[in-house]
Amino acid sequence: MVRAIVGANWGDEGKGKITDMLAKESDIIIRFQGGSNAGHTIINNYGKFALHLLPSGVFYHHTTSIIGNGVALNIPYLLKEIKELESKGVPTPKILVSDRAQILMPYHILQDTYEEARLAGKSFGSTKSGIAPFYSDKYAKIGFQVSELFDEAYLKEKVERVCEIKNVLFEHLYHKEALKPEEVFQTLLEYREMIKPYLCDVSLYLYQAIKDGKRILLEGQLGSLKDPDHGIYPMVTSSSTLAAYGAIGAGIPPYEIKNITTVVKAYSSAVGAGAFVSEIFGEEAEELRKRGGDGGEYGATTGRPRRMGWFDAVATKYGCRVQGTTEVALTVLDVLGYLDEIPMCVGYEIDGKIVTDFPTTVWLEKAKPVFKKYPGWKCDIRGIRNYDELPKECKDYIDAIEREIEVPITLVSNGPGREDIIIRTQK
Numbered sequence: 001m002v003r004a005i006v007g008a009n010w011g012d013e014g015k016g017k018i019t020d021m022l023a024k025e026s027d028i029i030i031r032f033q034g035g036s037n038a039g040h041t042i043i044n045n046y047g048k049f050a051l052h053l054l055p056s057g058v059f060y061h062h063t064t065s066i067i068g069n070g071v072a073l074n075i076p077y078l079l080k081e082i083k084e085l086e087s088k089g090v091p092t093p094k095i096l097v098s099d100r101a102q103i104l105m106p107y108h109i110l111q112d113t114y115e116e117a118r119l120a121g122k123s124f125g126s127t128k129s130g131i132a133p134f135y136s137d138k139y140a141k142i143g144f145q146v147s148e149l150f151d152e153a154y155l156k157e158k159v160e161r162v163c164e165i166k167n168v169l170f171e172h173l174y175h176k177e178a179l180k181p182e183e184v185f186q187t188l189l190e191y192r193e194m195i196k197p198y199l200c201d202v203s204l205y206l207y208q209a210i211k212d213g214k215r216i217l218l219e220g221q222l223g224s225l226k227d228p229d230h231g232i233y234p235m236v237t238s239s240s241t242l243a244a245y246g247a248i249g250a251g252i253p254p255y256e257i258k259n260i261t262t263v264v265k266a267y268s269s270a271v272g273a274g275a276f277v278s279e280i281f282g283e284e285a286e287e288l289r290k291r292g293g294d295g296g297e298y299g300a301t302t303g304r305p306r307r308m309g310w311f312d313a314v315a316t317k318y319g320c321r322v323q324g325t326t327e328v329a330l331t332v333l334d335v336l337g338y339l340d341e342i343p344m345c346v347g348y349e350i351d352g353k354i355v356t357d358f359p360t361t362v363w364l365e366k367a368k369p370v371f372k373k374y375p376g377w378k379c380d381i382r383g384i385r386n387y388d389e390l391p392k393e394c395k396d397y398i399d400a401i402e403r404e405i406e407v408p409i410t411l412v413s414n415g416p417g418r419e420d421i422i423i424r425t426q427k
Helices: 015-025 075-087 106-122 131-139 145-152 154-175 181-198 202-211 244-248 282-291 314-324 333-338 391-404
Strands: 002-007 027-032 038-043 047-052 064-067 095-096 216-223 257-265 266-270 307-309 327-331 341-350 354-355 368-375 409-413 421-423
Touching: 002 015, 002 244, 015 038, 015 216, 015 257, 015 327, 015 409, 027 202, 038 391, 064 202, 075 181, 095 181, 095 202, 095 314, 106 131, 106 154, 145 154, 145 181, 154 181, 202 216, 202 244, 216 244, 244 257, 257 314, 282 307, 282 333, 314 341, 314 391, 327 391, 333 391, 333 409, 368 391, 391 409
Parallel strands: 002 216, 002 257, 027 064, 027 216, 064 095, 257 327, 327 409
Antiparallel strands: 038 047, 266 307, 341 354, 341 368, 409 421
């Protein structure tokens, strides 16, 4: 059986914790898109970790962790992450990397940095991890697939051709030093030796695993609203964040994905630019940011303070719909225990009309939030494991979210630890 774990919003929903928890009952965990541009924070008996490329199931002895063909493969970064785990006492995980994955190059990171600087005030809020140039090159067919590292004559000719294109940008648009083809070629040969022990025909491996009845998790990065087609374009990421893409980014048939667990935050947060209708500011935002997550709401990759907002039912209902959600995991609910009243954005006012369906960006930019307030529970709910033991106001808030998003909430996270989870049986 294949289960996808994805985000409903702007990312940072707590997918890493849910994947880490569900990986206990899984055999294979796969990252199918994105790169090291976003992090999943995990707290378990080994300590606190911010994983960027590795799947969040690497902490179990019995699991195989896979980097799928849809991932932006930063090879030195991947090896660095593996070494960091080992240095903290985590047993060396079993890792496989698709031989069809493409390589994120150092010049992608340079290009990303130069472009954000060139755009200045009109930048996209990139993490400068090279993701947009990487995916641009992949679809322009000037990227390097891992399999190409093993034909040196072909590789050398391609490097010359790619550098010729890149140097037009580097020298004449960014006014920076030109790439040297011989240096790029040597880097690729070094990468070949680094990645060789992990390479696998992942699609074939998964074909057999599915036939053998293995339990497989697909782990998505970011959330629905950062998808390049269905998100807040152009302030989006450069690979699809939707569960449907899991089939492509891992190399499995789409009909094998039986369950889509979509992770939803009990309030909203976002890193980077773009429309964010339920956003709050000033002391109200700082208080929520300070209390949020574990140690505050700051980007796992950049350390940037996250933009804060109240729960956005319009965006979340849409985010769940485009994911094809079968169940929701609601996270960071415990954070809201300090509030007398909890606002929830239940509609958008656009040009005098109230809408409850999420619009495209041009209308989203005009939207004003319509809030409804719910009574707070004014106590700490960490440590509760039985849903019936939650305060009535807390259960009422969960019920209100479920009514708005029209998908069952089956998991409720009430703390940062692996064990801080309530399994909710449906009525």
